[in-house]
Amino acid sequence: MLVNGVWTEDWQPVQAKDDEGRxxxxxxxxxxxxxxxxxxxxxxxxxxKAEADRYHLYVAYICPWASRALMVHQLKQLTDIISIxxxxxxxxxxxxxxxxxxxxxxxxxxHAQYLHEIYTQxxxxxxxxATVPVLWDKKLNTxxxxxxxxxxxxxxxxxxxxxxxxxxxxxxxxxxxxxDLNQAIYSQLNNGVYQAGFASSQSAYEEAYNNVxxxxxxxxxxxxxxxxxxxxxxxxxxxxxxxxxxVRFDAAYHGLFKCNRNTLASMxxxxxxxxxxxxxxxxxxxxxxxxxxxGYYSIKTLNPNGIIPAGPASL
Numbered sequence: 001m002l003v004n005g006v007w008t009e010d011w012q013p014v015q016a017k018d019d020e021g022r023x024x025x026x027x028x029x030x031x032x033x034x035x036x037x038x039x040x041x042x043x044x045x046x047x048x049k050a051e052a053d054r055y056h057l058y059v060a061y062i063c064p065w066a067s068r069a070l071m072v073h074q075l076k077q078l079t080d081i082i083s084i085x086x087x088x089x090x091x092x093x094x095x096x097x098x099x100x101x102x103x104x105x106x107x108x109x110x111h112a113q114y115l116h117e118i119y120t121q122x123x124x125x126x127x128x129x130a131t132v133p134v135l136w137d138k139k140l141n142t143x144x145x146x147x148x149x150x151x152x153x154x155x156x157x158x159x160x161x162x163x164x165x166x167x168x169x170x171x172x173x174x175x176x177x178x179x180d181l182n183q184a185i186y187s188q189l190n191n192g193v194y195q196a197g198f199a200s201s202q203s204a205y206e207e208a209y210n211n212v213x214x215x216x217x218x219x220x221x222x223x224x225x226x227x228x229x230x231x232x233x234x235x236x237x238x239x240x241x242x243x244x245x246x247v248r249f250d251a252a253y254h255g256l257f258k259c260n261r262n263t264l265a266s267m268x269x270x271x272x273x274x275x276x277x278x279x280x281x282x283x284x285x286x287x288x289x290x291x292x293x294x295g296y297y298s299i300k301t302l303n304p305n306g307i308i309p310a311g312p313a314s315l
Contacts (some may be wrong), residue, residue: 002116005124010093013299022195022204029128030143031150033102034135034158041154048137048144050158055082055144056109057151060096060135061288062295063242065148065188066132071240072152074282080220082155087115087132089295095130097265103288111137119143150184152237155314169237177231181238188215197302198259203256209232212259216267223269228276239277246274247287250312252296256303278315291313 001009033041038049056074059066068273073082084304085108088101096115097108112118116130128256135144145151150255156169170178188211219242224229229239245253249264278284291314297308 001130003127004218005120005126007094007116011036012303014093020201020204022199022201022207029126030122030134030146033150033175034144034154036158036161041150043150044145047140050162051139052081052162054139056134056136056138056139057082057084058087058115058136059084060087060089060132060295061103061286063132064248066092067148067244068240068287068288069133069135069148069151071283072155072169074238074279074286075167075169075235075240075280076159077160077163077174078154078155081159081162082108082148085109090298091295092298101291101294103291109136125270152240156237167235169235169240171234174231174234174236178236179239181187181230182241185215185219185238185242188212189219190241191252193245193249193257193259196259197253203285209259209261212253213261214232216264216270220267220269229273235277235280243274243277246270246277247315248292251309253291255309256296275315287315 001006002047025261030044032044032048032052034048035041035057036050038047040046040173057069058069061067070084085098085105088099088104089097089289090101090102093307094114094116098105098115100106100114107113107118108120112119112121114130115132117247118134118136119126119128119130121141131146133148133151134146136142137144145154152168160166192208192212192215195210196205199205199208219230227233229235230242231238246264249259255264264274278287293308298306299302300306
């Protein structure tokens with residue numbers, strides 16, 4: 001935790017909680033947008049123009065929020081346009097750290113040891129948690145945005161004029177359906193598993209647990225008509241946001257987070273849907289089960305002995 005730019009206490013998984021013991025997630029702090037001409041986006045200031053090799057993305061394979069940004073980065077063919085650094089999976093006393101864990105990187109761009117140093121480089125008086133993903137501007141030496149919902153939406157369209165990639169994960173005719181389903185899936189499933197895992201009361205846990213499986217049952221039924229994706233035949237932003245939770249479910253959320261009514265593998269429509277997305281070009285490269293298990297099971301409040309489960313070994 002940073003307070004006025006100074007690291008003040010060891011990292012803890014529970015950011016905040018309400019009077020009923022419900023886990024409360026921190027609101028993202030940097031909300032600028034990259035646009036084709038550098039004009040201001042829905043939030044933040046102007047000046048962030050889409051340019052090749054100007055931006056850098058800090059991610060963690062363990063983190064679903066970072067992974068959805070990484071998925072869009074791959075699907076939109078931005079690997080030669082926006083460079084990437086991957087932090088180590090274990091969350092230590094100072095949070096995310098760069099290093100030598102397989103498939104992780106050192107920070108060759110800003111030469112930081114910890115991700116929180118990236119935050120204080122952008123704002124010397126920053127107060128809050130240093131989270132991933134982080135979209136960094138190499139030209140202005142600052143953070144553009146650290147809200148994954150914003151990042152995936154800007155990556156969807158801001159660089160199309162440079163890459164020529166016209167895949168649209170947020171088409172106008174589906175925008176309302178996408179926004180509505182995104183909100184329901186976020187509150188009940190994406191964040192719901194965390195609310196179950198980090199609940200500090202029985203009632204808060206059971207509320208979150210019920211929300212998770214209510215949503216999973218709804219999605220299982222929605223896919224029962226053999227549609228390819230949640231909203232039809234076309235992949236959308238909603239599928240990206242859903243996939244990142246599903247792909248972690250059996251490896252982490254089912255056991256460690258006590259979302260254990262059943263595994264995802266026992267839900268045939270959802271499991272097949274997850275594997276369809278996993279089979280898309282380059283998506284496999286965004287999923288690293290070794291990082292996922294090493295990261296989640298490094299959370300000492302949930303797993304004090306640090307034992308990493310042997311399975312599942314694959315999806």
